Amino acid sequence: MENFQSLQTLLFLLSSIILMIFIRLKFPFYLRTRKNLPPSPRKLPIIGNLHQLGSCPHRSLHALSQKHGPLMLLHFGSVATLVASSAKAAQEILKTHDLSFCSRPNFKVLNIILYGCKNIALSPYGEHWRQLKSVAVIHLLSNTRVKSFQKVREQELGLVIAMLEKSSGSLVDISALLLSFSNRITCKVAMGRTYDGKLIHLLNQFLDMLIVFNVGSYIPWLGWVDRLSGLVGRAEKNAKEFDEFLESIIEEHVNNRRGDGYGSEEEQNFIDILLDVQKDKATGFTFDKDTIKAVILV
Incomplete structure (x- = not known):
């Protein structure tokens, strides 16, 4: 009799465990507190709603919003x-509930090419981001500092006008001309002079890395696919080449500051300014060389 009762107890426990596993797999929403989540399109296992983005994500998202409303929850892999x-929903997110949404996603490829995302655009919200923003607002983007680069903008605009005059009567690729104009100003403001050839090549590779889809950021357990496809290797190669390029430029500025090449405050570029901030211990903010590279790169 005792053996029979023990067998019954064992069978009951096994049945209970099997039932709980079945419920957890079949009806997971019964086992957790229901949350007031926004409407969400039906998703597929593993990939979620990635298949619904299509070749024109902005159009696909617009079509989905027409069906599910101005706020909807999509799942890109395992990322909700x-x-x-x-406009109303955007205002709620960007203004009313800013602190809840102001952090940044953690993407492996971006971490590789952007020094662990130490720049302002992609750094997670926290003390580092606040200090970096303060440095940028005070030392890089103030009205006085922006006005100090007026001569650079005027010189480059003069070159564009002269080029248009010279090509009078012939076809001109305005898009390419304006892109070159913007790049030259950015290089002079950030690094003191223009860099052609290698920099353009590195920038094109860098931009390709920013827009490429990496599986591991959305489906972590499939992250090995990115290394197998060569994506991680390409990102590491591009990061190494860009790091060597930026390292040489920073070293050049450091050497100039030791000699007679260090100009007045009006002649300083962003690298000079960031090196000054790094040297100034009064801020209480550790401003390492990788942070300088990350800020300049973005």
């Missing part, structure tokens, strides 16, 4: 993503 499609 809130999509806002109205």
